[in-house]
Amino acid sequence: MTVDVDPRLAVPADAKLRLVDCDIHPIVRSTADLRPYLDPCWHDYFDQFGNFLVSPYTEAHPYPKPTPALSRLDTWPPGGGPPGSDLDFMRAQHLDPHDIEIGVLQVLWPTAARQRNLGYAAALCSAVNDWQAAEWLAREKRLRGSIMVSQEDAGSAAAEIARCARRGGYAQVMVMPRNLEPMGRRRYWPIFQAAQEHDITLGCHVGGLNGYAVTGGAGHCSFYAEEKDSNGFAMEAMLTSMIFEGVFEAFPRLRMVAIEAGLGWVPALGWRLDDLWQRFRGELPAVRRPPSDTLRERLWYTTQPADEPEDPRHLRDLFDWIGWDRVCFASDYPHWDSDDPRHALPVQMSQAERRAIFRDNAMAVYCLG
Amino acid sequence: MARHVVLRAAELPEGESRIVTVRGREIAVFNLGGEFFALVNRCPHEGAPLGLGLRVGLSESDRPGCYSHSRPGELLRCPWHGWEFDIRTGQSWCEPSRLKARAYAATRESGAALVKGPYVAESVPVAVQEEYVVVEV
Ligand code: FES
Numbered sequence A: 001m002t003v004d005v006d007p008r009l010a011v012p013a014d015a016k017l018r019l020v021d022c023d024i025h026p027i028v029r030s031t032a033d034l035r036p037y038l039d040p041c042w043h044d045y046f047d048q049f050g051n052f053l054v055s056p057y058t059e060a061h062p063y064p065k066p067t068p069a070l071s072r073l074d075t076w077p078p079g080g081g082p083p084g085s086d087l088d089f090m091r092a093q094h095l096d097p098h099d100i101e102i103g104v105l106q107v108l109w110p111t112a113a114r115q116r117n118l119g120y121a122a123a124l125c126s127a128v129n130d131w132q133a134a135e136w137l138a139r140e141k142r143l144r145g146s147i148m149v150s151q152e153d154a155g156s157a158a159a160e161i162a163r164c165a166r167r168g169g170y171a172q173v174m175v176m177p178r179n180l181e182p183m184g185r186r187r188y189w190p191i192f193q194a195a196q197e198h199d200i201t202l203g204c205h206v207g208g209l210n211g212y213a214v215t216g217g218a219g220h221c222s223f224y225a226e227e228k229d230s231n232g233f234a235m236e237a238m239l240t241s242m243i244f245e246g247v248f249e250a251f252p253r254l255r256m257v258a259i260e261a262g263l264g265w266v267p268a269l270g271w272r273l274d275d276l277w278q279r280f281r282g283e284l285p286a287v288r289r290p291p292s293d294t295l296r297e298r299l300w301y302t303t304q305p306a307d308e309p310e311d312p313r314h315l316r317d318l319f320d321w322i323g324w325d326r327v328c329f330a331s332d333y334p335h336w337d338s339d340d341p342r343h344a345l346p347v348q349m350s351q352a353e354r355r356a357i358f359r360d361n362a363m364a365v366y367c368l369g
Numbered sequence B: 001m002a003r004h005v006v007l008r009a010a011e012l013p014e015g016e017s018r019i020v021t022v023r024g025r026e027i028a029v030f031n032l033g034g035e036f037f038a039l040v041n042r043c044p045h046e047g048a049p050l051g052l053g054l055r056v057g058l059s060e061s062d063r064p065g066c067y068s069h070s071r072p073g074e075l076l077r078c079p080w081h082g083w084e085f086d087i088r089t090g091q092s093w094c095e096p097s098r099l100k101a102r103a104y105a106a107t108r109e110s111g112a113a114l115v116k117g118p119y120v121a122e123s124v125p126v127a128v129q130e131e132y133v134v135v136e137v
Helices: A031-037 A040-048 A087-095 A118-137 A154-167 A186-197 A224-244 A265-279 A291-297 A314-322 A351-365
Strands: A019-024 A100-105 A143-148 A170-175 A201-205 A256-259 A299-302 B003-008 B017-022 B025-032 B035-040 B054-063 B066-077 B084-086 B106-110 B131-136
Touching: A019 A087, A019 A256, A019 A351, A031 A040, A031 A118, A040 A118, A087 A100, A100 A170, A100 A351, A118 A143, A118 A154, A143 A154, A154 A170, A154 A186, A170 A186, A186 A201, A224 A256, A224 A265, A224 A291, A265 A291, A265 A314, A291 A299, A299 A351, B003 B017, B003 B025, B025 B066, B025 B131, B035 B106
Parallel strands: A019 A100, A100 A143, A143 A170, A170 A201, A201 A256, A256 A299
Antiparallel strands: B003 B131, B017 B025, B025 B035, B054 B066, B066 B084, B106 B131
16 A cells, blocks of 8 residues: 555545535524424423523533634624534535535534423424434535434433434434443443334534533643543543443444544553453453454444644554444534544545545435435 | 725724635635734635634643743634644644645835836726735745
């Protein structure tokens, strides 16, 4: 295999791909946009109380973000509204020029999934899911939704998964790694059960605020840069919990995508967990397969924020270890750290390899074909 | 290389930036305290439009608890991933020897001097009594 390390490597014209982008963030112009989609039982509550989250912050984030609305400075729609709120502008700036064949929407705000009032959480999740269907999926055939669920109330989450799966148009159930308990705990199993039953992929997008320090017990950190880095190890902790609690044995058809957590940690996690599993099998009888097999066969991983090793050829080593069939391109548009598909992953790939990462792997895990 | 008249100087007040197109190439032009500078409008990382970047100063710290802030407005922070470039040279702050945004020579010239030529003014008609930003491309 010849390796070209020119970071400005151009894709030959005949290799032009239609892309699948696994991470696009749409947003409401304001939370009032959701009111028409909310069960009228909750309108008074919406007007009088609104957000009351699992974490102590409602309208703010504990770590100040580096750019307004966490977004690239060039993504504010000229017609007004925050980045990601205007479908026409998203088409013109992102979907059309990058020839996106399918884009998976990940809704982060409002945080319906993390309301402390569980009745309201369920209603607001349904509103977000109906808003996606009406304002995005019905208007743009290239987009697929994510089913937002109240993660701390797995029963209502399972019901919402069933409701949305019947309707169609959603690529995944969206969860986040930071919950009140590690995600492998049985209280969350009805979510996995419903995902498996309805043959819909579980997508775990980084984030979630549960009120604990994001450092994993080391205390609250000082900088956004530290919080950003914590996304990788929050995902590791979550996957470790799910693997050691036996989730992947209990739900043998569950597929999962780790979104926006980077890639570099994946092989090392497999090596370490295999080692622990061999030593502590008595503690983990439910785990019947080496954890690295689970990471290799049941998980997919999105590229953004693309790892940038000093020598770009090391990306190829990383893909060899993780599996070329496991890595899926994601842009994270319109966020500040989004990747441009023409320039991310600056290492030479064969046409088949490029096709796998930028399109076919996502088609497979999300059953988009 | 030719000298291109890209703007009337009055159109680009101090501290502001403008994106212009010269021979099909987008160029970001900056007014820094009355001096003009020009960089290619394309970040060497992933190609973001540099002209939309935030103008910032240089924050440094020699030792814990001691901070300094200098050169206000002289660094350009990429509007995507935030790499910083020196407006005067195009050099990146983190890796000045390896990463650079291409810089073009930019000057302020009077219309009276310009009309003696040679210059190219594709979209900016030149009048003797005005001042202009000229970029060499
Ligand atoms: S495109 Fe400028 S820092 Fe990435």
